[in-house]
Amino acid sequence: SQTIHQWPATLVQPVGSPLSLECTVEGTSNPNLYWYRQAAGRGLQLLFYSVGIGQISSEVPQNLSASRPQDRQFILSSKKLLLSDSGFYLCAWRVGGGDTQYFGPGTRLTVL
Amino acid sequence: GENVEQHPSTLSVQEGDSAVIKCTYSDSASNYFPWYKQELGKGPQLIIDIRSNVGEKKDQRIAVTLNKTAKHFSLHITETQPEDSAVYFCAASGTSGTYKYIFGTGTRLKVLA
Numbered sequence: 474s475q476t477i478h479q480w481p482a483t484l485v486q487p488v489g490s491p492l493s494l495e496c497t498v499e500g501t502s503n504p505n506l507y508w509y510r511q512a513a514g515r516g517l518q519l520l521f522y523s524v525g526i527g528q529i530s531s532e533v534p535q536n537l538s539a540s541r542p543q544d545r546q547f548i549l550s551s552k553k554l555l556l557s558d559s560g561f562y563l564c565a566w567r568v569g570g571g572d573t574q575y576f577g578p579g580t581r582l583t584v585l
Numbered sequence: 586g587e588n589v590e591q592h593p594s595t596l597s598v599q600e601g602d603s604a605v606i607k608c609t610y611s612d613s614a615s616n617y618f619p620w621y622k623q624e625l626g627k628g629p630q631l632i633i634d635i636r637s638n639v640g641e642k643k644d645q646r647i648a649v650t651l652n653k654t655a656k657h658f659s660l661h662i663t664e665t666q667p668e669d670s671a672v673y674f675c676a677a678s679g680t681s682g683t684y685k686y687i688f689g690t691g692t693r694l695k696v697l698a
Contacts, residue, residue: 516690573634
């Protein structure tokens, strides 16, 4: 069966510090991968998605970036965090050609 | 642009009663409609989905109905239990196919014991 992992689970970072969040999927090949952000009590905002290694599409211009160095690994990064980057970051995957997205457990990021 | 409206934003029901959450989508090309349940501090979990060639789908106490003409779909939970308390999100596939979803804004369901 397929599983999705995210780490760290929680993170507290100062403004201006760098960020690296990691997502990995097991049990499938060539998945479509997604990064979402969820502000407190709010809906899901799509940040990036990837249909293959090295292929990244950005949905919202911001100081975040994404990379996919391996087939089942998706990384969200920032060089300098802003207060507004605080939120709950969710990774999701989808079988290529399939309909359903499956979400990971999320990373709670607090920028102070 | 593409949009999904979800109502109500909060819903309180007595244990054992039914709960209904409604979503309306704008893109007539949308053909896939999942529903997710999100518990506090966790990632959303798929609970049921429906495709545009089906009008209704049921899974035990949960059902989803789709009206393509009116472009709306609804989640029905019968015999609610306290563990049904969570935030529920609807979504519709966008014009780019199922690569991307358009999500509703969420409904916080409280089941009162």
